[in-house]
Amino acid sequence: MAAMIRVVLFDLDDTLFHHRQAVRDGITAHVAATLPGVDARPHADRWDELEELHYHRYLTGELDYLGQRRARARDFMAGFGHSFADDAAAEEWFEVYLREYVRAWTLFDDALPCLARLAASGYRVGMITNGIPSFQQPKLDTLSLAAHFEHVVTSGEFGAPKPDPAIFLHTCGLFGVEPSEAAYVGDRLQTDAVGAASAGLTGVWLLRDREPTAGEAAAASGVHVVRSLDALPGILGA
Ligand SMILES: [Mg+2]
16 A cells, blocks of 8 residues: 555644644743743643634634634633733734744754655655644745645635545645545644545554553554654655
8 A cells, every 4th residue: 555655745733843842932931921920831731722622613613713812812811810801902912922932933853854755755745734824834934844845735725624534635636646645644643644544545643752542542543653754754665
């Protein structure tokens, strides 16, 4: 099966781009600047959880894009006894956080070497990311990633997010290949690896350094599991 793969598709956040670290560094700096004397590091986990909660509500259509930002700002600052006067104040707070987040952008160390090896082995490379183009494209441009990708598909532009099979099939269509000729690599088991496998691609779950739960291990039976992007060329036969 692996010998037939001609196209390798990647997730962006927490697969190539170290989103989680940038988020933690960003919120820590933002709190340090706006709440003097408060150490934000113990609260970074809660910021992560609120992103998970409210961004998911955006992906399911329950909140619009600015709405999930306001919800994250309100819930987080409520923990410090702070409430925002209006929507604009919550959005402004989030904008300042975003500047700190952008300052902290970085790639995983294995990202560019992996892309270079795939290119040297003749693979065609693309991206499918859940998000909006105006937010995801600057990461590709700023971090020198853009030139590595023949096609970049964002859920905001396409109209349906992963794990909807439609976005995987649409991207295979852009490359002119069958799903069986493509692999998809991402850090989320269901959204990325299982979603891709359900659409007929080879699903690869990038687990990095944590242990899977028993439920995850069972759910991952139909996908490849790798600890580092360094292992990717090996499982593709590159
Ligand atoms: Mg991801």
